[in-house]
Amino acid sequence: MYSLSGKRVWVAGHRGMVGSAITRSLASEDCEIIVADRQKLDLTRQEDVQQFLLKEKPHAVVMAAAKVGGILANDTMPADFIYQNLVMEANVIEASFRNGVEKLLFLGSSCIYPKYASQPIREEALLTGSLEPTNEWYAVAKIAGVKLCQAYRKQYRADFISVMPTNLYGPRDNFDLVTSHVVPALIRKAHDAKIRNLDRLRIWGSGTPRREFLYSEDCADAVVFLLKHYSEAEHINIGFGSDITIIELARLVCDVVGFKGDIDLDTSKPDGTPRKLLSSKKLLSMGWRPKTSIEVGLAKSYEWFIRNVADNPR
Ligand code: GFB
Numbered sequence: 001m002y003s004l005s006g007k008r009v010w011v012a013g014h015r016g017m018v019g020s021a022i023t024r025s026l027a028s029e030d031c032e033i034i035v036a037d038r039q040k041l042d043l044t045r046q047e048d049v050q051q052f053l054l055k056e057k058p059h060a061v062v063m064a065a066a067k068v069g070g071i072l073a074n075d076t077m078p079a080d081f082i083y084q085n086l087v088m089e090a091n092v093i094e095a096s097f098r099n100g101v102e103k104l105l106f107l108g109s110s111c112i113y114p115k116y117a118s119q120p121i122r123e124e125a126l127l128t129g130s131l132e133p134t135n136e137w138y139a140v141a142k143i144a145g146v147k148l149c150q151a152y153r154k155q156y157r158a159d160f161i162s163v164m165p166t167n168l169y170g171p172r173d174n175f176d177l178v179t180s181h182v183v184p185a186l187i188r189k190a191h192d193a194k195i196r197n198l199d200r201l202r203i204w205g206s207g208t209p210r211r212e213f214l215y216s217e218d219c220a221d222a223v224v225f226l227l228k229h230y231s232e233a234e235h236i237n238i239g240f241g242s243d244i245t246i247i248e249l250a251r252l253v254c255d256v257v258g259f260k261g262d263i264d265l266d267t268s269k270p271d272g273t274p275r276k277l278l279s280s281k282k283l284l285s286m287g288w289r290p291k292t293s294i295e296v297g298l299a300k301s302y303e304w305f306i307r308n309v310a311d312n313p314r
Pocket of ligand 1: 069070071072074109110111134135138139166167168177179180181182183185186202203204205206209211246269270271272273
């Protein structure tokens with residue numbers, strides 16, 4: 001058990017979907033939250049990260065900062081995804097060690113696993129097969145993050161852990177149609193189709209890939225839980241054990257948004273990995289459970305989209 005009581009906790013990436021949810025979750029803990037805006041601290045600059053940690057002296061660090069995006073962004077910007085993620089995580093992890101951080105939690109992604117990993121995907125599946133080509137660049141960077149944490153633990157006994165969330169969605173997601181993940185993209189497409197009185201919308205790929213969708217606030221809740229209760233070299237999955245097809249997701253989103261038209265498939269776009277369902281046995285056996293059903297999570301995400309994004313240009 002790592003007590004957060006009276007501790008200074010730095011959330012790197014606090015403006016993002018997951019980082020902001022983690023910051024909200026930590027607000028109910030007896031700890032002081034430290035954040036730094038991108039203008040104030042560029043995580044790709046090693047010396048700046050070192051100086052920030054030297055000055056702020058956090059006891060714990062949550063590394064939620066990352067260059068993230070959906071299938072097309074990953075596939076078309078491989079250099080940005082591998083370089084930025086490698087550099088940011090290396091800087092944060094090394095500087096945390098140098099400055100005596102007691103506990104560090106690194107957030108990865110379920111795309112670290114082999115494309116054809118047997119389902120549900122257990123933690124041991126890491127590095128047992130080839131990666132999905134559309135996101136191997138991001139995956140390699142995230143695998144390096146897991147290995148960095150393990151290396152500092154092995155050589156220096158640092159209490160650095162890694163968590164692998166399944167596909168996430170929620171408030172503060174990226175709703176850009178080109179670079180976003182599937183949930184925000186479908187919310188935007190269904191909303192646009194509804195207000196323009198269109199009779200159809202178009203989704204990417206065959207609609208058959210399966211994904212496990214977890215609401216970002218549930219993920220944040222799991223992150224805080226693991227920060228306090230997990231301390232092992234092996235990374236740990238964050239999911240809940242149930243997946244749906246992309247076409248099923250599209251129908252759910254259309255229901256939430258109130259779009260009643262048809263759904264077309266754009267098969268010129270990639271499907272990505274056919275199935276990505278995590279085994280979250282390890283986490284669930286520790287007593288953690290998510291609170292938000294997909295229907296409620298989608299409704300909250302749509303509400304956030306309406307309030308914050310709907311009228312802004314794409
Ligand atoms: O969410 P998504 O971009 O990421 O796509 P991945 C999931 C599935 O939804 C794919 C389909 O099969 C897409 O083809 N899809 C259907 C769409 N319509 C759309 C659409 O309008 N936009 C998008 N984006 N997808 C990402 C990785 O993989 O998962 C990242 O590339 C990261 O590295 C993330 O790991 C969690 O699940 O395929």
